[in-house]
Amino acid sequence: MLSRLARPCFQQASTVHKNFLSNAKNWAVRKGQSTIAAEAALKQGASIAAKEGTTATSRVVGWWMAGCAGMCVGAVVLGGVTRLTESGLSMTDWQLLGRPPPSNEEDWLVEFEKYKQSPEFKWKNFDITIEQFKFIWYMEWGHRMWGRTIGAVFFLPAGVMWAKGMFNSAMKKRVGAAGTLLLFQGLLGWYMVKSGLDHNNFLGPSDVPRVSQYRLAAHLSSAVILYSVLFWNAKSILKPALEFDPSKITPQLVKFRKWTMSCKALAFITLVSGAFVAGLDAGLVYNSFPKFADRWIPEDILDHSPVLRNITENPTTVQFNHRVLGTTTLAVLSFTAFQAQRLPLPQRMKTAALLMGCMGWMQVALGVSTLLLYVPVPVAAAHQSGALATLSLAMWLSHETQYLKMAKKLVK
Template sequence: MLRSGTSGLVRSNFLRNRIISRRSTTITPPAEPYSKFIGPRDRKRVGKWLLCVAGASFGTVVIGGITRITRSGLSMVDWHPFREFPPFTRARWEAEFEKYKQFPEFKLENHDMTLEQFKKIWWVEYLHRTMGRVTGLTFAIPFGYFVLTRTFPFQLMKKLYCIGGLLLCQGYLGWYMVKSGLEEETAKKYSHPHVSHYRLAAHLGTAFVFYSLVLSTAFELLLPPQMVSITPKHLLFRKCLIGLTGLVFVTAISGAFVAGLEAGLVYNSWPKMADRWIPTDINTKYPWYKNVTENPTTAQFDHRLLAHTVVLSVLALWLYSRRLNLPPRSRLAMNIFLGAAAAQTTLGIVTLLTYVPKPLASLHQAGALGLLSSAIWATHESKLFRLIPK
């Protein structure tokens, strides 16, 4: 009888524990990335270096937007990775101006441009290229030092080599994009000098990917996990954040098509496009497979639709996050994500209604990268959740 009662008690406790384990879970803080291979001091050094690289990349993207908006990108008609210097003498300036005169932008649009006007757009493009080189040096020099001192673990080394290769690809894509605007055939096709919006989207997209990888790696090294009790809803929350970050990226790339096609000047009203929710010329003049990327009306419509979807999705996910037990840093990241989405959407609407003034257009592109940054941070905080039974 005693054995039977003891057995029943054990079985009862086992079943009770099974029920409790199904109803509740806890998070045990996962080990910090690369913690087995790199000490806290080196982790902070590498993380701060990557934040500097991300900052330089951010500045390069912003100046690139100014270059496009001021139509300065075609002022430098050749490219040398290590032999581009300002022409400080008047003779060199005139020689540079003469090279510019041989290409479609001067012949079709700027045939009355003076040397002093040319200098202004040349300096903007030169600043953009210089910032690209500064970003490269900010990455390459410390990277070489850390490699020589064997600071990186193998897993991190592979990732950083990929990031470095992406940076080299980004530099080439920049010239490949500019080259399209120097071609006579492209100018004839569009009746004006035109940088390929496909190459523009590729150039901007590569810059965003590079920035995202650098920033997320810096977060991995600098922001340790936080302990918190969670439920399976946290996993859904994380999946939604990952998808929303991808949507933010796609929306930014759609903005590159809007910029490349100058679609921001097609309809300058909101919330409707003129007097319609769906404009009549959204799918005319182009084959269906080119309509999205060639028709300015469709490009603007798609960008609007994606932007509205982003801000509503961020609001919905923020409201959902209020029901969850989140660590303070994760909640702060969600608050900033919502604020960035609201600010970026408002800025886009104001830019549209005021016929795309240059300062607002440049600020809107910077806002896109800021919104992506907040999404990356919020996603990083969410991936610290790890369900294991009690």
């Protein structure tokens, strides 16, 4: 059935690519550029089309990838709540295909006894009740099973569509990369949890049982990269980038594309910085804004030695860096959104830029609220989700400007 649906639903992106490339070549020739320059522009545009893999890809594939991307959003949100409720170390074992929850009180007691052997119980939750344990256990179990569900929704249809010939060569590479990322993500999750179950990691007098902030940041980063791959390819199929008239492309528009790329990069880096904040509970130090207590620069910002350790291991420094990154990102997002309204851009692109700028302000407001309110779970979860929403809007805007990359040669 999927193969039958593929034929009538072939993406019109192929026509969009061809029209733009033809217009670009004709414009270059009319402007007196050499045939070699025109052909160079044509080849670069063709390369974009090949990389996007949309020239012969069914919309069924696009919707499948969009669905998987949406499920990745759910996993990131659920993972954030799991971390905020300190539920991540409640399950002390890992099985590839998972297992059902305990079915009776005896099974729950067995599970509780396993947890009692963990550093978290020994040093932190020694007074937890069985009912409280059930809550955190179900949180972690739900997060893990959601991840396995994503695996099933991705790999089973991928196998069918691959066998039916619904992927072109470029899309096969993308699907293969996404599948590899998905498998890696699952293994990395357990590798992260193991860091919080090893008693040797918590021998110091002030050590707090929790997962490694490095592994937490890696786990979140890989999830976001997987989401980004799925999001970008789904959009390329379902809503291709806008076609530009080469004769109307100016150096200002080409420069605008660089700003959109900066927005995307800064949104991602700030998001990863937030993982270190979460991993070190850095949101619970200096709950004031904009100053750190009564200082602009906290006095313990370089307490650790060697100095470089402060960047990823000192909660004060981690929070300071996150504030600076957040403020910088907001400034760049706002400037880019403002520029988009001034430039002769299609309305769809102006809308994406405006939404991105508004989301940036909302995200900062959520971050400040999380800090001032001492990290309440609902507000903190909204802040973590907002980071992904901001990145998504930055990717949307960046995707819409991808043809300006080809036009750069023509402008020169």
